[in-house]
Amino acid sequence: MTPTTIKRINWVGGIFTVFTVICAILWAFPIYWGIISSIKPEDEVIRPYIELWPETLTFEHYWFALTETQIGTWYINSIVTAVGVTVLTVSTSLFAGYAISQLRFPGRTALWWLILASFMVPTQVLIVNHFVLMADLKMLNSWAGIILPQLIHPVIIIVYKQFFDQVPKDFREAAAMDNASEWDILFKIYIPMNWGVTTALSIVIFIWAWNAFLWPFLAVTKTEMMTITVGITQVFDAFGVYYARQLSAAVLAGFPVALAYLLFQRRVTQAITLSAGIKG
Template identity: 45%
Template sequence: MKPRANLAWSLLGALLAVLLAAIWVAPLLWALSTALRPEHETVSAVFRWLPQDWTVEAFARVLAAGNVGRWLFNSALVALLVTVATIALSVMAAYAFSQLRFRGRQLLFGLAMLAFLVPFEALLVPLFRMMNQLRLIDSYAGIVLPQVVAPVVIYVFKGFFDAIPAEFREAAVMDGAGPLRILWNVYLPLAGNIVWAMAIVTFIAAWNNFLWPFIIVTSSDMMTIPLGLTQTYDAFGVRYAQLMAAALIGALPVALAYVLFQRRVTHGFLAATGLKG
């Protein structure tokens, strides 16, 4: 009875996994199906999963309606700058909080973690005033700088650095290495998977960020893709095929990034939680 019971539970788990996967992928397939049909089919009273007349007209109209190439470039540049700056600052901060001993260390770490309790929306007005005083409105620096502080990334790196045996650092100190060299040559190689995981998550978050670019950007040439696509929505009105096409164009780069680095992201989160992949 026991082998049969185990087989039954395995089959049940597999069926549940397939069901959850179907529920997750169904909206994506519907979005793609909608984007590949003529506009008159999107408002048809007859429900069909697949288009009767396949067409890429919606994608062509989206690409022709706005400066999509410029918006994609802006998003890629902003997301890359945010990712590099966030990872660099978070790694150095986490190393200092974890391995260095200085007065006020625990207090500073506690203050950094208190940022978890402050929603970004509450900081919009002071951040905008600060960027205005620095004359960074409608600039790459104005978009990037307020996004580079990530307490959760600091917390993840600190937790990993805390788990590294102290003998590693002591041996490097005996060899005459300074803090930056120890971080670069000892701790970063050990945290490689976590760096990749946090970088991909940060990149995706920066790419998808709509609220802050909406506040700080004033010209079409500086818009990121989530913000720029809202301009095409206004031009189209209620045209569901083109709305879905625009959403897919905006989501495709981050989806590809996750697919390409999925293994590193998985290994990074396993390492961060103390599990073995």
């Protein structure tokens, strides 16, 4: 490789690096602006010009969100519903993926094609049906009413099915020769070999369920049953909207998932890669 070629490659790499940094700044600026605005007095927030740093630091808006709202109850609702969605989605998807991959039963192929077809249907299309069903079952304004309609994740079944297909048949045949049941084969062979996948998918589903807004917003009308993403819309004052208060509540709502992402970044990236591979 000639020095001229190396110099050209360095220029190209430098241009891509600068472009990437600019994109990262543009992406991160709204987050920075929201956090900084949440620690400004309200009169600084509504000024008609941009200030990248507050003149006066104040945490009164966070104190208001923590003491004058039901944010503790909203946190509990979000934890319960997010954990419920995660556990039920991952467990049912695991069983379905194993059954389609390893068992032979009537209608197996039709079920697999139905799952693939449902993957093409946007969840928002089913919102009206979900609402009518939950209303008929008297499950609105309840944890069950929030959790059940959010359990539809065919991509998780597809990921599990693909990984179970990759497990060598020798393991299954050896276990069958030892008279192991299907439960033993699943829990003692297949799940331990795919534990990393389960962990990654669980983290991503939990983050998705925590951040969900549309369905919890429609399914809940009582303030005490709201999740954190819906509850922060209730942080207002009788005399109008206080932007700093709403931003502080939004920061508190997003902090747990941001912390989870920072702690489990490698697992989250792995799960996103798996999902992208299936979609591709």
